[in-house]
Amino acid sequence: MTTRAIEPRMELEANLHMYRQMAKIRAFDEQVNELYKSAKMPGLAHLYIGEEAVAVGVCEALRRDDLITSTHRGHGHCLAKGAAVNRMFAELLGKEPGYCRGKGGSMHIADPETGNLGANAIVGGSAGIATGAALSAKMRGTDQVAVCFFGDGALGQGLLYEVMNMAALWRLPVIYLCENNLYGEYTPCGETIAGDILARPRALGVHAESVDGQDVQAVHATMRRLVERARRGEGPAFLECKTYRYYGHHVGDVNREYRTREEEREWMSKHDPLETLASRLTTQGLADAGVFERILTDVKAEIDGGVQFALAAPYPEPNEVDQDVYA
Amino acid sequence: MTTRAIEPRMELEANLHMYRQMAKIRAFDEQVNELYKSAKMPGLAHLYIGEEAVAVGVCEALRRDDLITSTHRGHGHCLAKGAAVNRMFAELLGKEPGYCRGKGGSMHIADPETGNLGANAIVGGSAGIATGAALSAKMRGTDQVAVCFFGDGALGQGLLYEVMNMAALWRLPVIYLCENNLYGEYTPCGETIAGDILARPRALGVHAESVDGQDVQAVHATMRRLVERARRGEGPAFLECKTYRYYGHHVGDVNREYRTREEEREWMSKHDPLETLASRLTTQGLADAGVFERILTDVKAEIDGGVQFALAAPYPEPNEVDQDVYA
């Protein structure tokens, strides 16, 4: 299904769809920030804004029944894999119609129906889960592929190397998707990563590449190759997406003393994923400003509707508190 | 001290000392096997026989105040770093004059006086300890070097990659000494190690080399370089020593169905560390058979004395059981 060549018109549609998905993620997380600032959201959240091309480029290369694991910065992954805005917001507000009935919150959104095995608040904590999902796919004889999203910070976790080794030994259909946004919390990754990132998976027998994570078309094209490769049984891959988060580590991190405003401006003005795609399609004469405006208007409506739904939704009943501890 | 050029006569003496150390380790562990077979030793032990050139080549490149961490297969490391045979045997028998007052046993022999921070029964469990010892040396402003011994099996433990990364980031004087004896317990390492061993430390910014672990002179020469490098503050290194254990995983593993007798004969007949050194020195006209025989006789006497000491030694008093839980 994802292998056949794409027609020009279909390609435009696919690109506009990716634009729409990115716009939705951005608008979603802008709204999350508003909810935080207006004290309507319990706790904190880690915004995906700036990194939209990664989740969208990746997930558009996947089938619905392919599996992903996500991170603390997971809203983008969930939406890109197909989650609905209203139930996402409901979860973030701890409401009953949320994806986890309000029990998970921002860092634990899971949606098996769209192949999302869940965000994870333990850095690197889902590397085993994604690898196990790939083993399971192989054992069950499906041709599903599993994608493990994680940040540059997770490169510090030994678990990742353990499971990449096993994935290589057993040729598992899993893709380790490293979102390198240059920082883990408040520490630049140069202070935490020695040697060479791509050499790490390679040393474990895992095919590895790097791509501009702000270019959704590049991410998507690369992922299509890697996904096909995995589906054909050629084993695991590692993809580093170079990207940048526009906001702080979480919604409460507003001063960002660990990086400069210049650096932020540089990324936002020259490497914005939505801008990059829109201007490319415009330059190619495939779309004009009106197209993108319409998408943004649509998206805004969807977000507005979603947040209204969530704000109006009920909290779970108190007696839910000890339900679903055991299956 | 270890940097200055060695005179020819001194060199011969150094080589004969290495031969003696290897012979001592072999005789020690042959005796351990006897103690096991005659049911005089509690529990099990992992014999170092066949791998003597590694411990001796490494430890002869170290100062007494340099630090090592050892493994479940640790008798060779302890002896090579300077432990006394009698107190080693006493520990193996759970006796009071043992290095750990009988509380540690074969897998936990520690001897701070000779810089031995202890064997470890958790595979890979001492990688952090050795790295921390190197950090400590740096902080305390000594020029001590720490050596972390571990087997090929420990390459499966994520901890190792975590600490190598930090050692590289902080240029710590630590050497990761991988004793690759082709098996972890009953599983050939080809089934557990994907990719390339040396590429792993290199990907983390750790200098890496490989050496014939059956050639004590080669191990020693390589280690001298790596130790000097570390002492000069040039950072961590990884040394793979290719070696072979002649006996089973532990004293009770006598069938060894996971490998062939041919393979064992090949290693024993063509790559024996004692034979290799003796025949080289003989060929070079530096020593004759009598020299080695005298050494073996001396060693035998030392071992016999040591085991008698241990057999005659008292057990710890029962009231010791809850002493030294807290410092």
Next chain:
Amino acid sequence: MSTPEVAARELTYGEAVREAIAEEMRRDPRVFLIGEDVAEAGHPFKVLTGLVQEFGTKRIIDTPISEPGYAGIGVGAAMTGMRPIVDVMFGDFITLAMDQIVNQAAKVHYMSGGKLKVPIVFRTTLGATRRSAAQHSQSLHAWVSHIPGLKVALPSGPYEAKGLMKTAIRDDSPVVIFEDKMMYRTKGPVPAEDYTIPFGVAEVKRAGTDITIVATSSMVGVALGAAKLLEEIGIGAEVIDPRTTYPLDKQAMIDSAKKTSRALVVDEGYERYGVTAEIASAIAEGAFYHLDAPVKRIGAMDVPVPFSPVLEDLTVPSERTVFETAKALCRKA
């Protein structure tokens, strides 16, 4: 559901574990086993010998020495339609996999609002006196018993080893099962036919009227030995095996203590903040108005397990200590 009266057939504890796994693997193609040296080697304790011949290396999977990694792989496989048995060679090594067991396996079902399931079994060991020293001798079942989302089984003999393992494999929630490594060669009656042992149902191993002795795993045998000695001096001890520490059959133990008016709890984990504390406090609370003496606890001595046999033997509860403690308890009041 209780120990059969006629011993048709005897198996060792190890054989009972193997038979349970083999039967469940035959019954359900989703069950597989993953761990270190589990395939050709059949596990260092030889418990799994023969399984790879029957089920192949696709279902009996040898791993690198990567406890966190393969535990996590088990969790992912369990979430996506498989039913893994994750083999952790020594109970001491669960320390390496606690994030995967506790933060992942135990919580996924709840955190997902009940949508994801993690039908996984972690099988590992407990028990000292094997002369393996401090890092290979611990009984760490108190830790996982503390964690909501996990169930914990402690088979005390071959019959329980088979029945509890089968129940564990069929359970849709994560189960940690601790086998007593010193008992693998112990023989006992084990039915050839399919049976399971329900979780959360204690078994009275021996009836008595003077004192209740609650004992787990390896300590059931010790308690039964002590009960014989007590009988010789005219004290009738009732010995109860909870079989699972979670779910815990508090009522059975409380009822027994109400009847006997005295209770003693014996377990091989470290005594301090150990399993005996939960059970003792449950009895002390539930049978409060019926007790003639304080509820006593005996766990392993609160020291890292020493290597030297003369010391190691002092650290585990013995028939003699259980006997003396029970005797003293019955003198009181």
Next chain:
Amino acid sequence: MSTPEVAARELTYGEAVREAIAEEMRRDPRVFLIGEDVAEAGHPFKVLTGLVQEFGTKRIIDTPISEPGYAGIGVGAAMTGMRPIVDVMFGDFITLAMDQIVNQAAKVHYMSGGKLKVPIVFRTTLGATRRSAAQHSQSLHAWVSHIPGLKVALPSGPYEAKGLMKTAIRDDSPVVIFEDKMMYRTKGPVPAEDYTIPFGVAEVKRAGTDITIVATSSMVGVALGAAKLLEEIGIGAEVIDPRTTYPLDKQAMIDSAKKTSRALVVDEGYERYGVTAEIASAIAEGAFYHLDAPVKRIGAMDVPVPFSPVLEDLTVPSERTVFETAKALCRKA
């Protein structure tokens, strides 16, 4: 050694922690701190702000996100002449470092026959209601309290935060100290002069004659709140803070229970197999002949901590629950 009567100076709990670390680092050049985002960032909870300015990046060391790795590095440094404070950002993450804490740090001294020492402090957090969900809200102190070789401190306020941290840093054995993350901004009197709080000595936070409430960490405040409510209905509650779960001052709690004849134990860890079990069973045993009612326990609800505020708040012991339980206990007998 007890809370000063005249409040010379107030600090927040977080400031008290920082002051303790800074004072000890000034006093002893062997003390250093290592962990994630501890230097320039001053820790996500801002507890360490300013330390790197005074002590530099050689003694306040930022690490990669490698809990097992830097915990192990701490152990090695402690064995070779340094006195590290290992910072584990959330208590939930100790799951990743249990091998290093439990199999290494806790056992090295004993396994080496007393020759090696591991003077290390693991500082981490406990406490829910921060809306951080199941993997960032646990109170896992029962685990380490179970392990011989470890000491465990649970500061219940700013005064304790400083005094217990200083004692921990000066101790030659490994100490795990759990700070209540919800209390970092709580203010209280903290002497400017050097003081330490001895381990194993409970403090009576409030005297009373009708019921003993033993409470730890965050629950001390809850218990004091409940005591006020109880006072309004004429029940005098004695509130005791053990301050360390190991060593545990059993005698103080038993003596109090003997006096009041009733006892309730409150702790924020999961109730099942939690800290309350050990304390309750110690009191039930030690004060057996003086108790007029069963010893009761209140821990966190045995569920993974839910995100939704309406559910999360139900899982932690509240003033109201403590009040109601104590009231009911006092009605009995």
